[in-house]
Amino acid sequence: MPIVRNLSRAASQVLQRPGCGCQASIGSVRCISFSPRKVTSDASFHSVSFSETDHPRVLITGGLGQLGVGLAQLLRKRFGKNNVILSDIRKPPDNVFYSGPFIYSDILDYKNLREIVVNNRITWLFHYSALLSAVGEANVPLARAVNITGLHNILDIAAEHSLRLFVPSTIGAFGPTSPRNPTPDLCVQRPRTIYGVSKVHAELMGEYYHYRYGLDFRCLRYPGIISADSQPGGGTTDYAVQIFHDAMKSGKFQCNLKPDTRLPMMYIDDCLRATLEIMEAPTDSLSMRTYNISAMSFTPEELVQEVRKHIPELQVNYNMDAVRQAIADSWPMNFDDSNARKDWGWKHDYDLPELVSTMLNLLGSVGTTTRVAQVN
Ligand SMILES: NC(=O)C1=CN([C@@H]2O[C@H](COP(=O)(O)OP(=O)(O)OC[C@H]3O[C@@H](n4cnc5c(N)ncnc54)[C@H](O)[C@@H]3O)[C@@H](O)[C@H]2O)C=CC1
Numbered sequence: 001m002p003i004v005r006n007l008s009r010a011a012s013q014v015l016q017r018p019g020c021g022c023q024a025s026i027g028s029v030r031c032i033s034f035s036p037r038k039v040t041s042d043a044s045f046h047s048v049s050f051s052e053t054d055h056p057r058v059l060i061t062g063g064l065g066q067l068g069v070g071l072a073q074l075l076r077k078r079f080g081k082n083n084v085i086l087s088d089i090r091k092p093p094d095n096v097f098y099s100g101p102f103i104y105s106d107i108l109d110y111k112n113l114r115e116i117v118v119n120n121r122i123t124w125l126f127h128y129s130a131l132l133s134a135v136g137e138a139n140v141p142l143a144r145a146v147n148i149t150g151l152h153n154i155l156d157i158a159a160e161h162s163l164r165l166f167v168p169s170t171i172g173a174f175g176p177t178s179p180r181n182p183t184p185d186l187c188v189q190r191p192r193t194i195y196g197v198s199k200v201h202a203e204l205m206g207e208y209y210h211y212r213y214g215l216d217f218r219c220l221r222y223p224g225i226i227s228a229d230s231q232p233g234g235g236t237t238d239y240a241v242q243i244f245h246d247a248m249k250s251g252k253f254q255c256n257l258k259p260d261t262r263l264p265m266m267y268i269d270d271c272l273r274a275t276l277e278i279m280e281a282p283t284d285s286l287s288m289r290t291y292n293i294s295a296m297s298f299t300p301e302e303l304v305q306e307v308r309k310h311i312p313e314l315q316v317n318y319n320m321d322a323v324r325q326a327i328a329d330s331w332p333m334n335f336d337d338s339n340a341r342k343d344w345g346w347k348h349d350y351d352l353p354e355l356v357s358t359m360l361n362l363l364g365s366v367g368t369t370t371r372v373a374q375v376n
């Protein structure tokens with residue numbers, strides 16, 4: 001007992017030391033000698049309460065956005081409802097709140113985050129909190145805090161508690177000087193948005209923690225993700241979600257990108273399956289820790305043509321948003337994901353025709369006024 005108490009005191013001194021990952025304040029400086037691996041191995045009492053169950057105990061941050069609820073559904077099917085905790089700083093709607101565990105978690109509050117991880121014996125963390133590209137440009141200080149300071153908290157907690165950590169990156173982690181067609185995994189990355197800069201930072205920090213401290217960091221660069229689950233907001237690729245809502249509701253759509261703007265896109269089911277697959281991939285199959293994943297690539301014009309196969313009367317006009325257009329023009333047009341396919345067997349299911357009919361069917365079955373009598 002005294003040994004445990006001493007260890008406990010020593011570790012808590014390390015953990016409470018100013019600048020060592022325990023501060024919520026933005027811009028805190030961490031001491032150079034901080035070593036998550038050292039803290040973890042010295043403070044073995046951390047794992048005393050960790051029982052090796054069959055299933056991981058999962059926490060999803062930023063879970064009430066476009067992707068988190070779907071991820072929770074998938075993971076709960078796989079690992080059991082009570083093993084997957086969804087968290088966010090927003091109030092969950094009833095259907096989410098009653099579908100499984102939900103908890104308040106602000107990723108800028110290090111202590112609160114650590115408490116959640118410890119009390120719930122979390123073993124896997126999916127870090128979805130972020131400000132996306134367009135909203136990030138509208139509020140750079142907040143994007144910097146959430147996407148960079150928040151990420152530092154997540155990394156330290158994951159390393160300290162030996163978590164397996166998934167952080168999504170994005171096509172937005174590339175910039176105008178990257179090869180755009182196709183964009184390989186390893187090339188120049190000089191994005192011109194705070195979102196992109198923060199995601200390159202996340203990729204590099206995660207990989208650094210992996211090599212330096214043994215953190216089991218896994219990262220996929222997602223294309224624009226298309227989902228019927230929630231209203232889009234804040235992204236540059238959001239037009240490709242909005243078109244379905246508007247086509248179903250009013251039959252009119254105003255596109256904020258030029259008709260020939262080509263971007264990589266993916267249906268949410270493929271994205272979430274890829275996320276689970278990389279988390280379950282055997283360590284020795286991963287030759288890298290950050291992978292591109294790809295499914296399809298299209299322009300607004302091509303998407304409109306496909307939607308018109310189902311809703312021929314769809315009216316579209318183009319009213320370019322200068323900020324979003326500049327962002328889109330600096331992003332990849334096609335993503336090279338050959339390493340993901342080779343290393344852990346990544347394979348997408350949905351191409352453009354399946355994506356469009358699935359979205360219209362889903363929105364038609366939940367929507368109010370449907371303009372599609374029958375979508376094939
Ligand atoms: N949706 C997409 O097309 C793509 C998404 N990704 C990445 O996937 C992840 C999830 O994306 P979405 O669900 O679309 O994002 P979203 O913008 O819909 O949701 C982000 C969530 O983060 C939460 N959040 C903001 N500040 C927070 C804080 N301080 N603490 C905790 N949570 C906070 C928000 O309340 C929101 O629910 C993000 O990291 C994003 O960069 C990457 C590429 C494409």
Ligand SMILES: CC(=O)[C@H](N)C(=O)O
Binds near residue numbers: 132171223224234237
């Ligand atoms: C591609 C993304 O990362 C996101 N959808 C955005 O447009 O910001």
